[in-house]
Amino acid sequence: MSVTLDLSRVAPAVDAPKPLINLSGLTRPQMVAALTESGVVEHGKAKMRATQIFRWVHHRGITDFAQMSDVAKETRARLAEHFTIARPEVVERQVSKDGTRKWLIRMAPGIEVETVYIPSVGRVGALCVSSQVGCTLNCSFCHTGTQALVRNLTAAEIVAQVQIAKDDLGEWPSDKEDRLLSNIVFMGMGEPLYNLGQVADAIEIISDNEGITISRRRITVSTSGVVPQLEALGEKTQAMLAISLHATNDALRDELVPLNKKYPLDQLMAGIRAYPGLSNARRVTFEYVMLKGVNDSPDEARALVKLIKGIPAKVNLIPFNPWPGTDYQCSDWAAIEAFAAILNKAGYSSPIRTPRGRDILAACGQLKSESEKVRASAMRKLSMAAMAGVLDDDEDEAAA
Structure with a gap:
């Protein structure tokens, strides 16, 4: 006996909808290409239209195409069919007693990062942004490093951290004379040089004079020492360079910063000396946790003086930030001041970072996403040892 299946009533397979492209993560040239390829804008008008959209998104801070009053209504509708400019979800917002603000941002299910704004540093205030969810470097003194890497962030997700901070600070339009955000530092979660392509695009967007307009001289990228990418970082971004150093010999740095086993100090220092644009006006910042x-x-x-001899540099001394489970302690204040005095005598500026945001775990080395966070009750039990901010207030630096 044969059986024949009747498939006439089986619904045809439906392709999943194509994800919308986030225009917030596109540089202006990339936006021109995307508008043209989508068919929303004809080639001859794409450059003009991209500049209009770019200004609405990054200068005005709008999140809905319908608000673009100088774009035809039909074009706005077509833009919404192909693209998005929506913000990711802010899961939690915390404000420290010293005015530091921290946002927990959910980029996608299971994809969360923390971003911190520190007032009264840099020119008027700095934003510490993340470049990855988690980290692969496992620096022994760093709380963030105990969270495994989930993935790199996209340029749109990096830029979104700046947009969310500007939303909360009331920083739109971007040319406000009294704006509170002047500096960007890539010192949050992750190693920026392991995500250099997206970081470079984000810097291009953030520094564009038609949008957020934060000068590249006020954007600092901090790396633990991915030596092969140093030259590319300088050439692609013209950003200020910071090095997470913390030791003056390979044996100790291997323990504190395991990446040193791959790129030891002699290679790292050679890469720094060759960094594009390095000069007395564009000094490298060495970060040194005490x-x-x-x-x-x-x-x-x-x-340390001997190691950095001849390099245009400053040294940020960072009082260690306590976190639950660590075996390290912060150096005594007298020891930190004595250390700074030796550097100052040798001619190197060596500011000691002012404690900021400790009560909300917003300080350097303390960021983790929600699944790993320490709740407020645990925070109150932390040692009162000094902790770090993200920038000192050296006005001569475009960033720190």
């Missing part, structure tokens, strides 16, 4: 009994002796300070 760990009691580990790297804070006068001998270590003298070794």
Whole structure:
């Protein structure tokens, strides 16, 4: 006996809708190409239309195509069919007693990052942005490094952190004379040089004079020392360079910053000396976390002077930020000041970062996403040891 299946009533397979392209993550040339390829805008008008849209999104901060009053209604409708300019979800907003603000942002299900605004640093205020969800570097003193890498962030997701901060600060339009956000630092979650393509596009968007207009001289990228990417970082972004150093010899740095095993200090220092644009006007910033009994002796300070000799540089001394489970302690204040005095005598500016945002775990090395966060009750039990901000207030630096 044969059986024949009647398939006439089976619904045909339906392709999943194509995800909308987020225009917030496109540079102006990329936006021109996207508008043309989508068929929404004819080639001859794409450049003009891209500039209009770019200004609405990054200068005015709008999140709905319907608000673009100088774009035809039909074109706005077609834009909404192909593209998005919506913000990701702000899951949590915290404000420190010192005015520091921290946002937990959900980019997608299971994809969360933290972004921190620190007032009264840089020119008027700095935003610490993340470039990855989690981190692969496992620096032993860093809370963020204990969260495994989930994925890189897109340029749109990096730019969204700036947009969300500007939303909360009331920073639209971007040319407000009294704006509170002047500096951007890539010192949040992740290693920026392991996501350089997206970071470079984000910097291009943030610095564009038709949009957010934060100068590249006020954008700093901090790396733990991915030496092969240093030259590309300088050439692609013209950003200020910061190096997460923390030790003056390979044995100790191997322990504190395991990436050093791959790119030891001799390679790192050679890469820094060759960084494009390095000069007295564009100094590299060496970040040095002060760990009691580990790297804070006068001998270590003298070794640091010898290591960076001849490099246009400043050294940010970072009092260690406590976090639950760590075995490290912050150096005594007298030890930090003695360390700074040796650097100052050698001619290197060595500001000690002012404690900011400790009560909401918003300080350097403390960021983690929601699934890993320490709740407020645990935060109150933390040591009162000094912790770091993200920038010092050296007005001579375009960023820190």
